[in-house]
Amino acid sequence: MPKLSSAMPASTDIVICGGGIIGLSLALELQRRGAKVVVLEQSATRAEGQASWAAAGMLAVDDPHNPTALHDFSRWSRGLYDEFIARVEGLSGLCVPFQTQRTRQWTDDDRVIELAEQSLNPRELMRALEQAVPQSGVTVVRGARVVRVEDDADAVRVFDADGGAISARSIVHAAGAWYAGAPAIKPSKGQMLRVRLALEDVHRSAAMYIAPRHFGEQAGTALVGATVEDVGFDTTIDEATIKRQLQQASELVPAVRDAEVIEVWSGLRPTASDLLPVIGGLPGKPQQWIAGGHFRNGILLAPGTAVAMADALEGKGLPQVVKRFIPR
C-alpha cells in the first residue's frame, strides 16, 4: 500500500487546503506544471460528509436543470475528463471506468429525452486520486486542519490546529462546505441510497435520479438520490426521507419500489448563494485563492477547475469560460 500521508514541510510553492476532488485534481495539475505542492487535509482517513466521496458521479453536462451559466464550463471540463482519468489511472494503477453511457432525462413537460452522457463511481475516482497524488510527487498531509492564514507581502503562512506551520507563495482554499471565509459557502446536505437493481442507463428527472453501476464493487446496484437540504453540517439519515426517495424514484423506474436497500449515506455539497462555483483570487488577499462552491457538479467540474486555477496561479489569468465565477 503506497504512503498516503507525510509530515508537514516548512515551506512549499503552493498549499492547498482540502483533499477532496477539487483540491487533489488541482494538486496533480500544478505538479505537472512543475510547482511544489502541499495538500493539507483535516481528516486522517476521510471527512464525514465529504462531498466527493458521497456523490453519484454523473457528468451531467446536458442536464436541462443545471443553471445555463454552467453550460460552457461544464462542456469544457468534460472535454478534459478522459485525459484526467488516464493520468489518475496511470499514476495509481487503479481503474476508474465510466459506469454508464446514456441518461434518460425527464423534462419539465414530461417528455423523456436521451442524453449521451457518462457517469463514474466517485469512490473509485477518489481512491485512485488519493494514490495518484502522492505518487506524482505532491506532499499530502492528513490530519492537518487549517485554522489560520497570515498574509505577508508576497507569501502566506498557514497554521494547522496542532500548531504546525508552513510558508508558501500562495494558498488555495478547496475546503468544500467547510470554507469559512468570504464569499460565503454553505453546506447543502444530500441524502442518498443504493439498491440492488440491474438497470442500463441513468434515469433522471428534476427531483430524482437513479444511477446504475456496471463495474467494480458496486456492480449490479444503483444509486438513488438525492435530497437538497439547508440544515447546516447535520449529516444524519432520516428514514422517512429515504422512503420518500424510494417512492419518488419508483415513479421513474417501478422496480425500485421492491429493490433491496444496501446502503444509505449523506454528503455536504459546497454551496454559494447563487448556486454557482467560486473560482479565483480572494479580493484584497493577493496570495489567497479559492476553488469552491461546486454544489451539484464538482465531480464534472474538477478537471476544468484544476486547469483554470493552475493557469491563474501561473499568472496567465483564468480561462474565459471560468471568468464569470471569480469571487466578488
Ligand SMILES: Cc1cc2nc3c(=O)[nH]c(=O)nc-3n(C[C@H](O)[C@H](O)[C@H](O)COP(=O)(O)OP(=O)(O)OC[C@H]3O[C@@H](n4cnc5c(N)ncnc54)[C@H](O)[C@@H]3O)c2cc1C
Ligand atoms: C449526494 C451528492 C450527490 C452528488 N452528485 C454529483 C454528481 O452526480 N455529479 C457531480 O459532478 N457532482 C455531484 N455532487 C457534487 C460534488 O460531490 C461536489 O461538488 C464536489 O465533491 C466538491 O468537492 P470539494 O473537493 O470541493 O469538496 P469535498 O469533497 O467536501 O472536499 C473538501 C475537503 O476539504 C477538507 N477540509 C475542510 N476544511 C478543512 C480545513 N480547515 N483544513 C484542511 N482540510 C479541510 C475536508 O475534510 C474535505 O476532505 C454530489 C454531491 C452530493 C453530496
